[in-house]
Amino acid sequence: MTALITADSSLPSGAIASATETRRIVYNDWISRWFVWASLVFGVVGMLVGVVVALQLAFWQANVPPLLTFGRLRPLHTNAAIFAFVGNMMFAGIYYSTQRLVKARLASDLLSKIHFWGWQLIIVAAAVTLPLGYTTGKEYAELEWPIDIAITLIWVVFAINFFWTLARRVEKHLYVAIWFYIATIITVAVLHIVNSFEIPVSGLKSYSIYGGAQDALVQWWYGHNAVAFFLTTPILGIMYYYLPKAAGRPVYSYRLSVIHFWSLIFVYIWAGPHHLLNTALPDWAQTLGMVFSVALWAPSWGGMLNGLLTLKGAWSQVRTDPILKFFAAAVTFYGMSTFEGPLLSIKPVNGLAHYTDWIIGHVHAGTLGWNGLMAAGMFYWMVPRLYGRELHSKKLADAHFWLATFGILLYVVAMWVSGITQGLMWRAVDETGALKYPNFVETVNAIRPMYWMRFTGGLMYLVGVLMMAYNLVATARAGKAVDGEARVVVPKVEPVESTWIEVLFGKPVLLITVVAVIAATMAVVNNEASIVFAGMAVTAAVLGTIAISLATQNAQVQWHRLLEGRALIFTVFVAIAVLAGGIAELIPTLLITPAQVNASAESKPYRPLELEGRDVYIREGCYTCHSQMIRTFTFEAKRYGEPSTMGESVYDHPFQWGSKRTGPDLAREGSKYPNLWHWRHMIDPRSVSAGSIMPPFPGLVTDTVDASRTADKMRALRSVGVPYAAAEIQGAAADEAEQGKAIVDNLRADGVPDANPQSELVALIAYLQHLGVHPSPAPGGAAVSLAK
Amino acid sequence: MHQELFAHSPLLALPVGAMLLFLAAWLATSLRVLTRPKAEIDAAARLPLEDDHERR
CATH class of the missing domain: 1.10.760.10 (Cytochrome c-like domain)
Structure with a gap:
């Protein structure tokens, strides 16, 4: 049957004109199908390369110089896993869910095609150039400048297609998943552009415009937030759509989703310097990174708890439904990773863990556990619907779940043991105060068994993905491609809405502006006055919020409701939230000149x-x-x-x-x-x-x-x-x-x-x-x- | 040397200001969202479930 949906269902009934019409929407689902298959193909490739590099660490003879050495394949593995596997999965999930949440077909089939083929071309370019040694040498941003430009252009195409669709939407309320997608699109664009500023030397060679500590700060601001806004926020958006769908019940707390969204995007952007603790980075930046990383625990767990509690009352289904199993495990891994991340960001803990395999274990708990299992759950849910047929084999999906889960655990435990062992050996001293293991190779040989264990865990996970690929292909072959459609009831006359001016100059915006001005004044006054202004800012924020809350309690149209209905303004606020942290953190270090840093002439340019x-x-x-x-x-x-x-x-x-x-x-x-x-x-x-x-x-x-x-x-x-x-x-x-x-x-x-x-x-x-x-x-x- | 430089930089008020801005916005958002009517919240939360019977 066709869904008959009243558009903008959350608006008070009086706001909708009485005359309505029924509109038929046929969703563009072929683009989701394409991205699903691309994600599966590149997921297998990326994870296969991951298994190969794991083998190269356990068994050095597996290196085949010059093209297939660890140093050249490792960037290929990370880029394939992040941008090819998760990237394609994310696009599939976003396009499928967005159309249904806003009750509108994707704005442009042409842009969808350009997005798809452009992205695959970028992946192929990466797969060719990285083994050939064309790299910028910046982690997760290794691709050279022409490919960087291509990424920017294709991302813009994606953004236009997405926002154009929002502009054409029938459902005016933007569901929380859409917020996460907006934050992803805006922030990834900012991160990629800022980190990719480079001076070309030739067609495939460039140098970063940033140097030394400045480059380190920008790179890890980018690197950490690639995790945040490429591997986390879009997947949270996907969780907020697909988990309620699979469980057949709404998200546990929509209020919590609002609070945790704004907290997450603001706090995440600051946490990058935790990758540079105890280094030569200025102390204040390190402290900032550590404090915000610890604070990040709260909004992260807000999302995790919201996901898990959505299953409240549905746990019996988790026993029998492999899709819910994948989602429940993925959210659990998300909770585990986002507990471990803040823990690793505490300076003394980081002193032990940094540069060791513990960090590798942490990253893989996130990517294999959170991203990989969410992808599996989403694919198992989507493909039967995209091909109008039941999943080929639930038993096989169950087997995949257990294989993947044990594979991840094997991997992560191996890396924990390896990392802590090596971290302790590096710092061990004898009774005379001399290093107990002065030969570095000793500390490597002590953990080699763990490298084999990691290889085994990774191999199990890869086999699971191959099983999923078979299961999904069999499902698709037994069915046929179908596009979803719905009929929506929309008012013939659009409801009267507030003007942009009313929104832009709404009381909350004015309050935030006042608080920001008071806070900014702190920059130009002395330390004592700063404290006074800080107090004023906090007082104004608290009292203003209470006053606005009381004043608008009985209003017909509320400000935040308006905000959610205006995609563009909402996007601007997301950008402000993200940029506030980025600018405040980067500017002080970026403004310092090389001459100031090198005042004692410690460094000379390379011959x-x-x-x-x-x-x-x-x-x-x-x-x-x-x-x-x-x-x-x-x-x-x-x-x-x-x-x-x-x-x-x-x-x-x-x-x-x-x-x-x-x-x-x-x-x-x-x-x-x-x-x-x-x-x-x-x-x-x-x-x-x-x-x-x-x-x-x-x-x-x-x-x-x-x-x-x-x-x-x-x-x-x-x-x-x-x-x-x-x-x-x-x-x-x-x-x-x-x-x-x-x-x-x-x-x-x-x-x-x-x-x-x-x-x-x-x-x-x-x-x-x-x-x-x-x-x-x-x-x-x-x-x-x-x-x- | 550079630590000295940063210690006297007025630009370091930027992170403090940004953090206060965040706290203010967070408080505002929290209060706002907690005072929204339940019916409105419930309607928004059910949006993903509305197309459960779409035609295929």
């Missing part, structure tokens, strides 16, 4: 050959396993040297602080070992470091750097603040040859007769010998020669 070596380092994804940030701990100083400073990385575009130490920190690697050690280490890591799991890079011996492009790179870097003199740029090729020759002469003296001064390996050695050495290192690296 041309070192710069080329650095690009090799970035291309091979060395940052995926090595940090360049010695934290402010005694045990780190004992192992690696003095803690890193902000000035040391000021000319690093992009920064290379890293996020994981599968290998040791390299911030003070320069002059630690002779050139010969590095030469041997890159060709066969185990020849100088027994037990190492690093992949070999023999190709670097024969591949050469292109000296003709170095000057262009230096010019690009000069334009973003690296102080290269004109003469240095002109003499780049000559300097490159000179430094290469010095390294090769040193290698020859140590028994390597045929090293090519233009080889990528020589350039990489030049770079590594620069790290932490001021001014530039002596040609021979460390004083002690390995050959002897």
Whole structure:
């Protein structure tokens, strides 16, 4: 039967004109079908690559240089899982639910097609360029500048299609799921654009305009909020639509959903610096990141509890319905991850966990547990409806659920054990105060069994996804594609609505403006007066809110109700909520100049050959396993040297602080070992470091750097603040040859007769010998020669 | 050095101001939403369930 729905059902009946008409809507469901299949295909690919990189960590021989090494495949895995699997799933879910929630067909079939094919083209471009080594070196934002532009354009197409649909909607009230979608579209656009500002050098090479700590702050503001606004808010929106549908009951508390929405989007945007705790980032930014991360627990659990309590009274269905099983488990994993996240953001806990596998476990509890299981629940619910047939096999879906759940648990427990073990070993000292495990490889070999356990868990999860793919394909083949339709009763004459002016100059907006002005005054007064103004702001906020509440209690049309009916203004408020945190957090650090950061002249720009070596380092994804940030701990100083400073990385575009130490920190690697050690280490890591799991890079011996492009790179870097003199740029090729020759002469003296001064390996050695050495290192690296 | 610089930067009032703005907005939203009529809330919450009998 066809649904007969009264449009704008929440409006008081008197506000609707008496004359009505019935309108038939045929939804655009083919776009949801396309995105479902794309998500499944790329989900299998992304998770397969995940299993391969897990194997490479457990069994280094699984690396196949040069294209299929861990450093090149890991970004492919993360990009595929996030943007291809979850991205396509999210688009499928958003398009399907939005049409039904607003009672309107998608605005444009053409834009839908451009969105779909454009996004798939971007994914294919990523799948080709990342293994080839074209990367910006910024985690989850590795794609080079032409692809960044393509992402922006396609995202704009998505936004136009979405907001155009909202503009054509019959149902005026915007359900809470739509709010989450709006927050996603706005914030992802802001994050992507701000983090992707880069100076192109060539068709597939660019440098971030930010350097050092500034780049770190922007990158992790982006990185964390990619998790927040790509992997969380759209999925919460999906939860608010599909979970009530599957359970057959409305969301537990709509009031809670409103409060938790606004809290979540405001607080989330601040939490990025928790990825940089105990580093050289300014203390105030670290504290801000920590405080907001802990505060984030409350709105996150608001969503989690709202999801789980929606199942109140329906738990008996969970026993028999695999879809509800997936949703219930997904929301539980969301609760677990959002408890663990704030915990990991507390500085002392972070001191133990950061750079270890604990963080990897945390991320995967979120992606496999929350995103993956939500995707499965949604697909199992949607595909039978998109093809007009019952699910092919509920038993198979049940089996998938248990396999996936045990797979995740195996994975996460392995990473907890691995992370805590390694974190404790790094800081362990004996009775004399010396490091108990001074050889980093010892701490890696201790956790290798956990790498096999992780591989097994990941493999189980992948098998589950393959089972789901089979189940859904069988369902689709047995049915046929159908588009949903509905008839809605709409008033012939649109109800009288308040004007934009009434909304924009409504009492709540005026109150927020007054509070903001008082708060902003704090910036220009002294500390004592700041406290007074802070008190005034809070008082005004509280008293104003109470006054507005009392004044509007009996009003016919209420302000927040109006706000929800105006998609554009609602979008503006979402943007303000998100930007308030972003601007306040980023601006103070972004306004500081390189000269101020490097006032004590700790840092000098890289010489041309070192710069080329650095690009090799970035291309091979060395940052995926090595940090360049010695934290402010005694045990780190004992192992690696003095803690890193902000000035040391000021000319690093992009920064290379890293996020994981599968290998040791390299911030003070320069002059630690002779050139010969590095030469041997890159060709066969185990020849100088027994037990190492690093992949070999023999190709670097024969591949050469292109000296003709170095000057262009230096010019690009000069334009973003690296102080290269004109003469240095002109003499780049000559300097490159000179430094290469010095390294090769040193290698020859140590028994390597045929090293090519233009080889990528020589350039990489030049770079590594620069790290932490001021001014530039002596040609021979460390004083002690390995050959002897 | 840079810690000194930040310690004297008036720009650090920005995060404090933004946080106060958030607190004010949060209070306003909470009070507002808690005082909305139950019938209106219930109608909004049922929106996803309205198309349960759509034609296929």
